[in-house]
Amino acid sequence: MRYPDLPLPPVAGGFILSRHLNHSDPLLAVSHFAPQKYHDALAVEWGIPLPARLQQAVIKRRAEYLASRFLVRSVMAELGIADFILSNAPDRSPCWPAGIQASLSHSAGVVVVAATRQPCAIGIDVEQFMLEKTAQDTAELLMNEQEQQLLRTLPISFSAAATLLFSLKESIYKALWPQVYQPMDFLDAALVSVDLTQQRATLRLTQHFSGCFTAGTLLQATFLWHENQVITQVTHRL
Structure with a gap:
């Protein structure tokens, strides 16, 4: 596994600091974000509405949600699926597009996503x-x-x-x-x-x-x- 080094287009506003990916299989992407730069208007601007369960959540949690969904949308676009917004099942597990195996994680201002069309179990x-x-x-x-x-x-x-x-x-x-x-x-x-x-x-x-x-x-x-x-x-x- 190689750390992603192919940059995705920069994002204005200071919330998303960087986004990089590798065209490997599984595709691997990483994004750095600044939680203190988060504001709810970004979710509206980017067309990624906050679910009801997060409306009253702390800023850190809302920032993680938006940053992770923003990176997932970029990764899915690389796989030919445009305008994808990741949702969650009742057990809170992510609902990926049909034919896609993927995994998502975030920690302290970093989001990572791995995704593939291969028939495999994948976790990151x-x-x-x-x-x-x-x-x-x-x-x-x-x-x-x-x-x-x-x-x-x-x-x-x-x-x-x-x-x-x-x-x-x-x-x-x-x-x-x-x-x-x-x-x-x-x-x-x-x-x-x-x-x-x-x-x-x-x-x-x-x-x-x-x-x-x-x-x-x-x-x-x-x-x-x-x-x-x-x-x-x-x-x-x-």
């Missing part, structure tokens, strides 16, 4: 690095003993390694939910290997979810570091 996630104390305090919830031992052998800080693992498991959850519609615990998938040079990881499901996702199923992931963030992506052919 972006996370800010955890504090060392947070990594230590949440280790038992996030990882089993073998995973913790593996992370401590990596030539990076434990907080960076724990953030990577957290993001990988979030990407797995996002990839599996549209296929199985079942809740997933952090310990329902276990890290098997990490290659920091190739920026690849393998995880194994420890629970049975469906005929396609049985206990023992191996899931391949890619990841990349950018400043104080990690982006992870899981794809699994269906």
